[in-house]
Amino acid sequence: MSVRVVARVRPLLKSERELDVILSTGSSGTSELLKSKKGSPDSKTPAALKERETIVRIPNPKNEAEQFAFQFNAVYGPSTTQQEIYDAEVAPTVKHLFNGFDVTIFAYGVTGTGKTHTMRGGKSLADRGVIPRLLSSIYRRSRKIEKDSEGATKVEISMSYYEIYNDKVYDLFEPPEKRTPAGLPLRDNGGKTVVVGLTERPCTSLKEFESLYDQANMNRSTSATKLNAHSSRSHAILCVKVAVTTGECTRVSTASAIDLAGSEDNRRTENDKERMVESASINKSLFVLAQCVEAISKKHPRIPYRESKMTRILSLGQNNGLTLMILNLAPVRAYHLDTLSSLNFANRTKKIEVREVENEPIFKGPPRPAARPSGAMKQRQPLRPLTSSVNANITVADPSKADEKKPVKAFYVYSDKQPTKPQAAVHKPEAPKRSSPLKRKSDSLNAIPRPAKSMRYTEPDKQVPKTHKDISAAKIEELVEKKVEEILAARALDDSSKRQAQVNEINEQVQRRLELLEKRIEGTEDARAEGLSYLLMAKQHHARGEDSSALKMYKLALPFFPHNQKLAAKISTLEEKIRAKQQISNANKTEETYERDDMPSVKKHSRGARARRTTEMSDEEYVESEAGEESDYEDDSFSVRSRQKRAAGKSRKARSSQRERTETPSDAADLQNSLDEEAHSPRTAHLLSVINSRDVSQIKLLKGVGAKKAEAIVDCLCEMDHQMEKADYAGREAPQARVKSLAELGRMKGVGLKTVQNMRSGVVV
Ligand SMILES: Nc1ncnc2c1ncn2[C@@H]1O[C@H](COP(=O)(O)OP(=O)(O)OP(=O)(O)O)[C@@H](O)[C@H]1O
DSSP states (O other), rough: OEEEEEEEEEOBBBBBGGGOOEEEEEGGGGGGGGOOBBOOSSSHHHHHHOEEEEEEEETTTTEEEEEEEEEEEEEOOOTHHHHHHHIIHHHHHHHHHHHHHHEEEEEEEBBBSSSSHTTTTTTTTTBBBBHHHHHHHHHHHHHHHHHHHTTTTTEEEEEEEEEEEEEEEEETSSOOOGGTTTOEEEEEEETTEEEETTBBBBBBBBBHHHHHHHHHHHTEEEEOOOOTEEEEEEEEEEEEEEEEEEEEEEEEEEEEEEOOOOOHHHHHHHHOOEEEEHHHHHHHHHHHHHHHHHHHHHHOOOGGGGGGGHHHHHHHTTSSSSEEEEEEEEEHHHHHHHHHHHHHHHHHHOOBOOOBBBBOEESSOOOOGGGGGTTOOOOOOOOOOHHHHHHHHHOOOOOOHHHHOOOOHHHHHHTTOTTTTTTTHOOOTTTOOOOOTTSSSSGGGGGOOOHHHHHHTOOOHHHHHHHHHEEEEEEHHHHHHHHHHHHHHHHHTHHHHHHHHHHHHHHHHHHHHHHHHHHHHHHHHHHHHHHHHHHHHHHHHHHHHHHHHHHHHHHGGGGGTTTHHHHHHHHHHHHHHHHHHHHHHHHHHHHHHHHHOTTOOOOOOOHHHHHHHHHTTOOOOOOOOHSGGGGGTTTHHHHHHHHHHHHHHHHHHHHHHHHHHHOOOOHHHHHHHHHHGHHHHHHHHHEEEHHTOOOOOHHTTTTOOHHHHHHHHHHHHHHHHHHHHHHHTTSSSOOOOOOOOOOHHHSSSOOHHHHHHHHHHOOOO
């Protein structure tokens, strides 16, 4: 069965106009624009909705007269309520979940198109999204099953909730302070990707779920961006495990509800540095997802799942069960290109075939008292060698026949007649034993032999006594126990302890090697992500015409892609461009100097006066406002003259503004002194670090600094680099120039001491 893809078009937001609606639905003859406003139901009644549209139309951006049509399993218009979309798309999957099928529901779309609204929804009953409604149905069905079976069937529900933020996995049931910088590792386990060390919380009622879920959502990374006041900065994955136990047979299935972060066009978001890094990571993972979908639909032998944690976890086309994708769309022109690319992505996704495989039931001994943990107890994913091993052999789920089958299956588990097939013991759904991250079928080209599992399997004396205890009540377990004891005794006779020590040693070595390998792989992935984020930032600087910053970013990206000729070419082109710009500006400066030297009013200045002039005249505001006036040339006497003018009391207004802008030598010295005193305060350190970051978006946030001044500062830093390279490094690449003191900052072109003080006063540490 292929992935079911439905589109949901959100209503217009307050800031959007009906005029800008470009999406329509229906066949070409009867196509109707999707433009109802939030809260104003359009002409469609719920009954009409049952006929369900399946086509979305969007104009060709290059030729508006033409339209592209995309067909999905269903299309929901702006007036569709949360209840309607749940009833039509999600409710039917609940019965499959209880029949042992895994269900995956994910929302995909550009930022601000309604993914979180669809998945989580609002607080009111009517606004509740897919997730709370799904949980409500699960609890209702559980109670019904338990009641109908008069207690013979028990349903246990537990859940884990985590986010993938900047390509790192964090447990949302844990407070952010407990997070480690590297996040939680992933492992492949029996064909499924599992997160190691994730908290799994038992959850017995809807109320309990709601409080857990709300609390966990507070740990989720969200921020305001220009396009969405509550933008999700991470992909959030909620896994609800449903275990239905009848007698000794347990069937476990999982519903995964995924709220993906939305792709972002950073030319529109105006993101700052931190948001930009998040955005780069979000865009990268969505790009990899698109590549995976493309590779699957084109039947490529290699699907690049491993290139991002999100795609590894989502494993589209690899997971069994039912998969539903809700494509969220905004109806307006501002999203035109993004919507088109989402529609193309969804169009490819709908062709992906998923195996509709039912999870096999797990055969257990009598339920243990600890099987249903209560309260907020933290339950790590358990190791269950027996259940999984038995599970691997079971074909009949009928509990009445279970007794007949048990001895044979249990015997299989611990018999040493089949030591060459250790996989049976390892292929269990919930035992997160270490396994190679290179295991996936699609990555088989890169796969390396993995002796680890067989080594682990041959540790019977570590596993068996625990399992003995677990199954000692049943007759069959006595048989198994006996058999195991016989085997152990035989091994003991055979100097088994010596062998065991060897096995342990090898096992540890293998484990260490695997860890090293994983670290190396994860390290490479992290490095690549970092490199990509530099590239993205470089592109964004470039697009804004900030060539110097773009060049810096490209240079920072270079070590991550050392053999990328395109990147090297880009860097040298930019260098050329900047050099040419500098030559032009130098030439202009020289011309200006000549002109000034030629002027009769220009006097030779004393050293102190010249320094003062630099200080006074370097303040950009001052230079701008006084441009063309006499002060340009009469600086040495300027402050004295202005005092004289003040005394004469002429044109007070004009002078008072001039007074504000003009520093007397002693004012400048005071200012300089106070800045020197503050030279090593945390505030100064922070200010200098912002300046030295060369990040225009950060610098422009400083008090009294606008975009232009910020860019001028970065340009000035780049010019300093250039001068250092020329003067001290004979044209070789020099380390980045840094501003080391406030005085130095004040000397920069277009800054000035007053500006520095202004900037500094606005810094909060
Ligand atoms: N079907 C809808 N009905 C009413 N309001 C909606 C609907 N869909 C989205 N909205 C509103 O649109 C805004 C953006 O929605 P939401 O935060 O869910 O977007 P998102 O796709 O999750 O964005 P991001 O990827 O940035 O997290 C919110 O104010 C939300 O209330």
